[in-house]
Amino acid sequence: MKITIKEVAELAKVSPSTVSRVISDNSRISKKTKEKVKKAMEELGYYPNAIARSLVSKSTNTLGIVMPQSTEAAFLNPFFSQVLSGIAAGAHEKDYCIILSTGNTEISQLESIKNIVLSGRVDGVILMYSSVDNIILKEIKRLNIPVLIIGKPLDDLDVLYVDNNNLEASYFVTKKLIKKGHKNVGLITGTLNLVVSLDRLEGYKEAIFEEGLDLHEKYIKEVPFTKEAGYAAMKELLKTKDMPTGIVVTDDVVAFGAIDAIKEEGYKVPNDIEIVSFNNIPLAEFASPSLSSVDINAITLGYESARLMIKKIEDDLEEGENKVIVPTKIIYRESFRELEGD
Structure with missing residues (x-):
């Protein structure tokens, strides 16, 4: 329940106008009164609106x-x-x-x-x-x-x-990989405490199920958004039985690491493994090979x-x-x- 100035005033045993003056740091209010009001605010968990405290200047802009x-x-x-x-x-x-x-x-x-x-x-x-x-x-x-x-x-x-619409975008690119003949499609996703990662995982799963494929947890890797994490995740995917030949990566920087791992293991992109990523950062165009990516209009x-x-x-x-x-x-x-x- 929202705490009001009136409740603060009652606890501090001052008038609501005095509370307002304390909030605006009025020089006419004594130090003792200010301390008493601030203590009441703290006890009640009252935090004044920053905009209200800036009424003199209308806004901080x-x-x-x-x-x-x-x-x-x-x-x-x-x-x-x-x-x-x-x-x-x-x-x-x-x-x-x-x-x-x-x-x-x-x-x-x-x-x-x-x-x-x-x-x-x-x-x-x-x-x-x-x-x-x-x-x-x-x-x-x-x-x-x-x-x-x-x-x-x-x-x-x-x-x-x-x-x-991250769910829709992830569904779309996963579906594209399947339509190109990839029966084993992997996903390197960001940490699942982020809603964007959850949405892209859900879109990936929807495409897999809709195309009648089995969902394999071994093909899903959750990583931080770093190149090193993408490299490590791709190394693991390349070791799996019936390794994925199509990969959805939820961040371009992570995808750069994945491509490095693929090339290091002697495979070629896109001949052996196709990759599509997200964010379409400027560097995606200059990667080797250049990276296909979902432009999210950052x-x-x-x-x-x-x-x-x-x-x-x-x-x-x-x-x-x-x-x-x-x-x-x-x-x-x-x-x-x-x-x-x-």
């Missing part, structure tokens, strides 16, 4: 960004740079700035974003991922500030979000996120306008060639 991991590690994958570029473009268009949270763990990131929000430095927060048990999302909502997820929320559909994901968040902040959302689904398109290159008639 700043968006907070939460990366899926440490900022340094995230930038090793071009996908996040592209999304962030889109967010920056959308923010700049409306004269907004962006500020990145920092931290190497989810707990340290949580402390960082709390500091940003509670100090009134942002009007809204964009979370660049959706996980199964997202403690940061829960905390941001508790802080009473607008929040948007890039990705599909698992069970809270009231949250603003921008996403692709820059558009970021741009739409900023646009939707700013509309929320400025109270300009239309009824039911809580999500944007960005279309995808497979870009065919050497690792997986287009079927005639596609």
Whole structure:
């Protein structure tokens, strides 16, 4: 249940207007009263809306960004740079700035974003991922500030979000591999605590079942989004009996590692094994062989996120306008060639 200023005032034995003045850090309020009110706020778990605390300036015109991991590690994958570029473009268009949270763990990131929000430095927060048990999302909502997820929320559909139809895209590429004659199709997916990985796994399974093939767990590898993890997973797949000859990989950087493993074992792409991946980062075109990849329009994901968040902040959302689904398109290159008639 939402705590109100009135309840804080009752506990602190002051008037609601005094609580408001403490929140706005009014210099006329004594240090003793401020401490008493802040203690009551803490006991009740009351966090004032950052926008309300910025009424004098109307808005901070700043968006907070939460990366899926440490900022340094995230930038090793071009996908996040592209999304962030889109967010920056959308923010700049409306004269907004962006500020990145920092931290190497989810707990340290949580402390960082709390500091940003509670100090009134942002009007809204964009979370660049959706996980199964997202403690940061829960905390941001508790802080009473607008929040948007890039990705599909698992069970809270009231949250603003921008996403692709990842289930459909994964189903589509898996089906393409099967139609090209691959009876054993493998999947190298991201960690399954992420909703995007769950959706792509589900799409893969639907295609397998629809085509009447057996689902083999040995063909499914769950890995972090790194080249090294893709290499290790592909090595394992190449050792399986009746190894897969078609591979769906849910990230281009992971796919680069998989291709290295295939070539190291003396196989050729696409002659022996065909690969199709996701994200269509710029490097995909220059890989050897060039990588076929699902273009998820990462820059558009970021741009739409900023646009939707700013509309929320400025109270300009239309009824039911809580999500944007960005279309995808497979870009065919050497690792997986287009079927005639596609």
